[in-house]
Amino acid sequence: RKEVEQDPGPFNVPEGATVAFNCTYSNSASQSFFWYRQDCRKEPKLLMSVYSSGNEDGRFTAQLNRASQYISLLIRDSKLSDSATYLCVVNGRNAGNMLTFGGGTRLMVKP
């Protein structure tokens, strides 16, 4: 089983749509969870951390289910500028410093 697994997509959605991405992770000892955004051939940039109680940042909502080892990201009112690859990231084994990345889910928002 992959350490962090995501549906690669692409998700093609119209502007204004709501879209949800899911991610599962295999290491039950993982303690920190993140969503990063990566534009084509650019570096990953932190979108938001994911907290156990769930958290929201504007149009973005992240949820964590530790029992199911499942993380989600919801984007409301999609903008053209949201087109990117969304990376599910887990702070590594034995609570070390290593970040483990999923393969990413590609989102394309169309006019």
Next chain:
Amino acid sequence: EPEVTQTPSHQVTQMGQEVILRCVPISNHLYFYWYRQILGQKVEFLVSFYNNEISEKSEIFDDQFSVERPDGSNFTLKIRSTKLEDSAMYFCASSEAHTGVAEAFFGQGTRLTVV
């Protein structure tokens, strides 16, 4: 806004040659990292560095690789004898504290092409 800077942006090298990839982490950060991303694949951890020593490394980071902080500002990744499969984007990152509590900021990357 402070940022992690990497040089060069693109490096082409012949198989078997040594390359050094350079990074200037954010100045007050204490933890430094190298990641790589082969084209079309996921970002993979190579190594983390704290208090002037390697704190963690992956299976990818074998004897061909080494890291160094030669002065107070630079952080380098050396690949001793490059192979074709080392072709990838290499990202340097830094964080103020452990990634469990602090954001890791990534540089714009160095694209390494081994021919």
